[in-house]
Amino acid sequence: MLCQKCQNNEANVSVKTQINGLTKTYNLCSSCAKKEGFLIAEGSFGMPAMTNFLGKNAFSLPLDFNKISSEEPSRNKLDRHSCPKCNQTFQDFKKTGLFGCPYCYQEFREVIESILTEIHGCHEHLDSSTTGKNSTAKDSAESNFDESFFKIESRSKTKQNNETKNDEKENSNLMVLKKSLQNAIELEDYEQAAVLRDKIKAIENDSAQVDEKEEE
């Protein structure tokens, strides 16, 4: 099998990443694996290239686009399509890794969903303060226009009245805790792992009790 990055050498390193709950496996040659920081040279400090696999450089990698292109034939037609606001084509994005203007996200919405999933493991933003920007942002901003603007110590958390949003947030908290638990175990920080395990248990017990009550 050829290396998914350089498409030149034989792939001899398999790299598994887990981001936002999405597990991916990349097959790379040892040279590309080293460049991306996944293979550490013997006796080195362990920070060979300081680049990241899914960061900006990912857009110069053929692997993401080839993979999606083969799954979506419409992508080739899309290459020549341009945004009516900034005239940037999808091909331009593939070259630079940058969109031309905010409207590009509207224009290339469908394909952007798969790009975002490729990078972030999902394509939906989770934060009520953005979706309800015009009202919530304004309200909290007005209360900040005083002298104490930069002195307020406590963190103003966005209130979510919508129950569905609350559930989403709880699920996502649980997800975060589980991920943190996994990190703690990997780092052999068992003290922290025990704390996280208890937190997860508490949330799971709470939701089990709510379910029981609802059934009654």
Add this chain to the structure above:
Amino acid sequence: MSWYSEHGPDQDIVISTRVRLARNIADFPFPHLLDSEKSNELIDLIEENVNKIVPNFFRTLHFQDLSEIDKLALTERHIVSPQLLQDKSEKALLINDDEDQSIVICDEDHMRIQGLYPGFKPDETFDKTHKLAVALESILNVACDNEFGYLTACPTNVGTGLRISALLHVPGLHRLDQLKYIIDSIRRSGYTVRGYYGEGSTEKGQMVQVSNQITLGQSDENLIEKFNTLLNSFIKKEREARKIWYQQRKIQLEDKIYRSQGILQSASLISYDEAFEHLSNLRLGRALDFDNFPDYPDILTLSYLVGVGSIQKLEGKVLSGTERDAARAAFIKKSLANK
């Protein structure tokens, strides 16, 4: 007073915490497509609106008006990245007197709102940065989408637009040859580990920068909480490593640190890299409670002020390599004698 001359939590290991929020104005193309006139129009628009929120809080620096020394000094104090200065297009920096809050205008995105804090304080760093971002959103037409969140030039920043990072001093894990395993594990969890100057930089003084990679699908709070947990484990590991190192190689470690102190106190010529390496050892000595060692803010301030650009700024003139090394050595000697 500059942020770096203050104390902060976990300063034995964490030098600074940084939060950056990327925001764009809906009606403008992203910066790489803006010509000089349009960039200046955008800079004026943002500057004007920022001044409505916090009058006279920031001063504006136009990058094309800055000397090479000024630019270098900004990178040495970690206010802007070295890459940013290589790009010659119109850019501006709004920065406050303490230098803990700034907005870079027309970098990859229209606005990069940034907050810095000494030591490890993710919540507070986020708060002060987020407050400014929220206030700006109320008067500027910031680009955001119900599904994707905040829209950015590069899709790697879409969603929250939040990048949180911490700069850590990790000589213990380095010495015990454990750092590579920890870095490997952190990377596999979806975080980025970089060198002292961030993207593309190499190691310096056994310092590493850890930041989140994912900006979408999790709320700001979740991202901060996860980062907090990960970094706390990392900090704990470094403390354990230092303890083992000190127990097993006490005399060698003391020798290394006191030699560094000796060089800093007596050298007549010293390069930036050499000074940085010894200041890093001095920081370790402070963490191990060595007698009469300077405090963390003093060490950090020194390491910022003796950079290639900063030392010339301090002297108020352009210096040759040897002149810089002499000025640096004299400045360090004098500063340490006063502590």
